[in-house]
Amino acid sequence: MGVKISDIVPSKQIEMSDLSGKIIAIDAFNSLYQFLSTIRDRETGQPLMDSKGRITSHLSGLFYRTVKYIESGIRPVYVFDGEPPGFKKKTIEERLERKKEAEEKWKLALEEGKEAKTYAQAASRLTEDMVNEAKELLRLMGLPVVQAPSEGEAQCAYMAKKGSVWTAASQDYDSLLFGAPKLVRNLSITGRRKLPRKDVYIEIKPELILLDTVLESLRINREQLIIIGILVGTDYNPEGVKGIGPKKALNLVRSHKTLEKVMKFVKWDHDVDPKDILEFFLNPPVTDEYELKFSQPDEEGLLKFMVDERDFSGERVRKALKTIKEAQTKGRQTSLSSWFKK
Secondary structure, rough: OOOOOOOOOEEEEOOOOHHHHOEEEEHHHHHHHHHHHEEEEEOOOOEEEEOOOOOOHHHHHHHHHHHOOOOHOEEEEEEEEEOOHHHHHHHHHHHHHHHHHHHHHHHHHHHHHOHHHHHHOOOOOOHHHHHHHHHHHHHHOOOOEEOOOOOOOHHHHHHHHHOOOOEEEEEOOOOHOOOOEEEEEEEHEEEEEEEEOOOOOEEOOOEEEEEHHHHHOOOHHHHHHHHHOOOOOEEEEEOOOOOOOOOHHHHHHHHHHEEEEEHHOOOOOOOOOHHHHHHHHHHHOOOOOEEHHHHHHOOOHHHHHHHHHOOOOOHHHHHHHHHHHHHHHHOOOOHHHHHOOO
């Protein structure tokens, strides 16, 4: 879900070309869920599958979107979630229950001959096998994979603060709460997109959000931004505080400054202590045990993985491989050494 603060966060629309040459830490789970949700049959909602009945929507989206990044000169680093904090357990259980309900509605819609894609999207599940497949695909593409000890967005933010990457990338705003100096949104959905349930298409471009600009424009500090997130709802208290949206939360924070004082003016109906949420955003588990090494793709391995084992088009995969090689050698990179350089 992520924290819903888009109404008060200033952003700047940019072009993909503005990100050329940049190393970007991408929230892997966020991207994979998007691919699982969107790459489906328009009417039935069925995901892509291979001849063995294995879902491949996540691999299709990950492979071809990542090729676009590389073609644009971006050096992507995918960061995968680890163990969630204990107080996220209830949220995870509630999400699973909603997915089960969506699955039932999906089946019923199919039986009744109704459009089922919306329910199918809500029922999307990312399994351990899918995660392992995604990691293997990225390694075959010659790209670094980072395993976070806990939340992937926290690790992305940490790497951005260290200067290991230029920015974090996710659709959610949580990276800002975790302290990422920069956040790029819309990276995985950039391009011409159809609006849900409408025969209307729009052009989506990346958005760049600077944490310092956000804090300066809102006249608050990062801890207060986290408090706003807690009030409107985070992954650890999804419903937030009843009746409080981003603007009201901002006014409360400006008036009362600290979490302790703000909580005196709201009704907290969640099992988790808001102090624990604040502390987690300020000091999440992260790791320095990662290596951002870029290499040439394993062409033979990729063809076996994608074409021989999962029924992807050999022609399309070979064309994508050619695109990667061209980008590494003469595309937007100045030389092959600049691609492989950290």
